[in-house]
Amino acid sequence: MSKRMMIVMTMLIGLLAAYINSEVISAESWQQVLSKSENLEGYYYKTPYKFSERNMGVIEVWHQGYASRLEMTNSLTGETMILLTRQTDGTFYQIDPEANEAIAYTYTDIELLPQDLDESRYAVAGSRFDQNFIDRVSSVEEVDYRNQPVYLLENKSTHGGQEEIYRVWMSKEFGLPLKEEMQMADGRIHRRIYTDMKEGPFPQELFVLPEGLNIIREMRFN
Amino acid sequence: MNKRGWKYQKAVFLILLLLIIIAVFIFYESEKTPMDEDVEDLITEPIGEEPTEPEFVEPEPYVSLLDGLDKESPFSSGESIGRLKIPVINLDMTVIENASASNLNRTLARMISSDLPDGKGNFVISGHRMYQYNSHFNRLDEVEIGDEIVFEDESYRYYYEVESITFVEPSEIWIMLGNNRESMLTLFTCTPIARATHRLVVFSSLKEMISLES
Numbered sequence: 001m002s003k004r005m006m007i008v009m010t011m012l013i014g015l016l017a018a019y020i021n022s023e024v025i026s027a028e029s030w031q032q033v034l035s036k037s038e039n040l041e042g043y044y045y046k047t048p049y050k051f052s053e054r055n056m057g058v059i060e061v062w063h064q065g066y067a068s069r070l071e072m073t074n075s076l077t078g079e080t081m082i083l084l085t086r087q088t089d090g091t092f093y094q095i096d097p098e099a100n101e102a103i104a105y106t107y108t109d110i111e112l113l114p115q116d117l118d119e120s121r122y123a124v125a126g127s128r129f130d131q132n133f134i135d136r137v138s139s140v141e142e143v144d145y146r147n148q149p150v151y152l153l154e155n156k157s158t159h160g161g162q163e164e165i166y167r168v169w170m171s172k173e174f175g176l177p178l179k180e181e182m183q184m185a186d187g188r189i190h191r192r193i194y195t196d197m198k199e200g201p202f203p204q205e206l207f208v209l210p211e212g213l214n215i216i217r218e219m220r221f222n
Numbered sequence: 223m224n225k226r227g228w229k230y231q232k233a234v235f236l237i238l239l240l241l242i243i244i245a246v247f248i249f250y251e252s253e254k255t256p257m258d259e260d261v262e263d264l265i266t267e268p269i270g271e272e273p274t275e276p277e278f279v280e281p282e283p284y285v286s287l288l289d290g291l292d293k294e295s296p297f298s299s300g301e302s303i304g305r306l307k308i309p310v311i312n313l314d315m316t317v318i319e320n321a322s323a324s325n326l327n328r329t330l331a332r333m334i335s336s337d338l339p340d341g342k343g344n345f346v347i348s349g350h351r352m353y354q355y356n357s358h359f360n361r362l363d364e365v366e367i368g369d370e371i372v373f374e375d376e377s378y379r380y381y382y383e384v385e386s387i388t389f390v391e392p393s394e395i396w397i398m399l400g401n402n403r404e405s406m407l408t409l410f411t412c413t414p415i416a417r418a419t420h421r422l423v424v425f426s427s428l429k430e431m432i433s434l435e436s
Contacts, residue, residue: 049396051344052385052427055404059396070396077403081287083396094399099286105335128391128419136417157414159353164363164414182389182413182420184363190389190422216288219335 028172030140030151034129036175042067042200043174047192064200067207084209093209100210104218129170145169145178171197287401291343295334300325303332304339304375306347306409311361317373321348330358336398336408339373339380341431344400344408351412359411363422371407371426377435382407382426389413389420397423404428 028036037043042064049072050056057075062068070083082095095102139154148171155166162185169179174197182190297303297319307314321331330349337343349359365371371382390397397408405428412418 050386050388051406051408051425052404054427055401055406056386072396072399079287079401079403081399081401083399085395092395094288096287096401098284099288101286101288103288103291128393133419136419155414155417155419157417159416160355162415164417166414166417166419180389182422185415186364188366190387192388216286217291 030137030153030170031134033151033170033172033175034134037129038175040174040199042202043176044196044198044200044202045176045194046196047194062200062202062206064202064207067204069206084207093213093215095210095213097210099214100212101214101216102209104215106218106220129175143169148173148178150178173197174199285402287403290402291337291400293338293340295319295338299334300328304373306330307372307374308365308369309372310366310369311364312356313359313361315349315358317347326350333398335395337400339375339378339407341380341405341428342402344398344406345373346398346400346408346410349409349411351415351418353415359409360415362409362411362424363413363415365409365424371409371424373407374434377433379432379434380407380428381430381432383429384424384426386425388423388425390423391420394421397421 042062044060044062047059047061048057049059054076055074057073060071060073062070068085070085071080072083073080080097082097083092084095085092091104091106093102093104133155136155137153138156141152143150143152145152150169150171153168153170155168157164157166164185165181165183167181167183168177170176171178176194176197177192178194178197180192184190299320299322301319302316303319304317305314306317315330317330317332318325318328319332319334321333325331326348327350330347333346333348336346339345349362351362352358352360354360365384365387367384367387369384371384373380373382397410400406407426407428409424409426410421413420413422
């Protein structure tokens with residue numbers, strides 16, 4: 001083998017080794033992927049909703065640290081409703097941005113976050129894909145969904161001879177669901193899909209109350 | 223070229239020129255649209271009455287989606303507010319005010335963050351899935367789109383029709399957000415039955431409201 005040939009071969013082997021190494025490093029277990037979203041600098045997604053034939057559209061969600069913003073836009077009327085959560089004081093706000101009006105709902109028995117969180121910090125519920133969820137996963141598959149590598153996890157629940165199955169197509173990139181299915185005991189399947197996923201950070205203004213917001217009602221409940 | 227040939231060529235040229243002029247004229251006439259004629263008329267005819275300015279119509283004031291949803295509940299926690307009936311799953315239960323943990327152990331309950339069953343907004347009832355067959359919302363998963371749901375209080379009987387069924391995670395409180403553009407009844411319970419990682423949600427729209435007062 002000539003010297004030149006040797007150099008070419010060495011380079012090719014080196015490239016192959018680097019590729020294999022990167023694949024091994026990026027091959028996270030499904031348990032690691034489930035906790036991935038907690039380390040993201042915020043995330044965003046869209047999901048369709050349908051209350052009725054006259055009220056259906058798109059929900060957009062932004063999560064960032066302790067902040068959460070949800071916008072529901074009716075595809076038929078174009079009207080938007082915003083929901084800002086702020087669990088540091090146990091309150092969330094339902095806002096009509098067009099009228100700049102809101103109803104404030106306050107949970108009185110919510111476990112408040114540490115008092116060192118300042119007023120601009122908002123809180124969201126913890127990950128639902130926790131150890132409790134992991135312990136109940138009954139099947140795991142690696143598949144592609146919409147050209148993205150995902151873990152398809154299945155969680156079966158049986159009671160009194162009836163079986164209900166929850167399936168989630170978990171994005172390996174974000175550690176968030178791209179699709180979920182709930183199969184009822186009679187075989188009917190309810191589906192939800194999540195699209196346009198993006199990682200933050202997002203502008204802080206998204207998570208604060210609009211200026212001059214008129215709170216028309218304050219409700220306290222437990 | 224001889225003289226005769228030159229004359230012949232000249233004649234052909236003149237005929238061709240004439241044909242081109244005729245063709246251009248015909249094309250121009252055919253391309254004239256009624257609009258052109260109208261424009262010509264407008265130019266040539268004397269101007270008649272001055273066109274009147276359109277009347278100013280004030281735009282409708284925007285009505286907030288939250289308008290009218292700020293009513294205080296007349297009920298106290300645990301007080302009966304009516305009965306819920308879902309014929310298809312043989313459900314007929316009392317609904318009480320405030321879906322607190324202790325109230326939900328008794329029967330179905332209204333989420334006080336939701337609207338009152340008065341024909342506006344989103345009236346939300348929550349119930350335990352229960353392991354015992356037909357108890358509380360144990361069979362809510364059997365409800366299908368198009369099924370009838372009836373809520374009855376002292377004054378009215380409200381007929382709803384199931385329009386949509388979905389599931390959400392427990393923190394998704396948007397399911398109980400209504401707006402005054404419509405009248406809905408939302409029912410939700412835990413799912414899957416023995417795991418309760420999510421909430422099964424049944425959305426229905428008001429179809430009819432009958433007064434029970436004679």
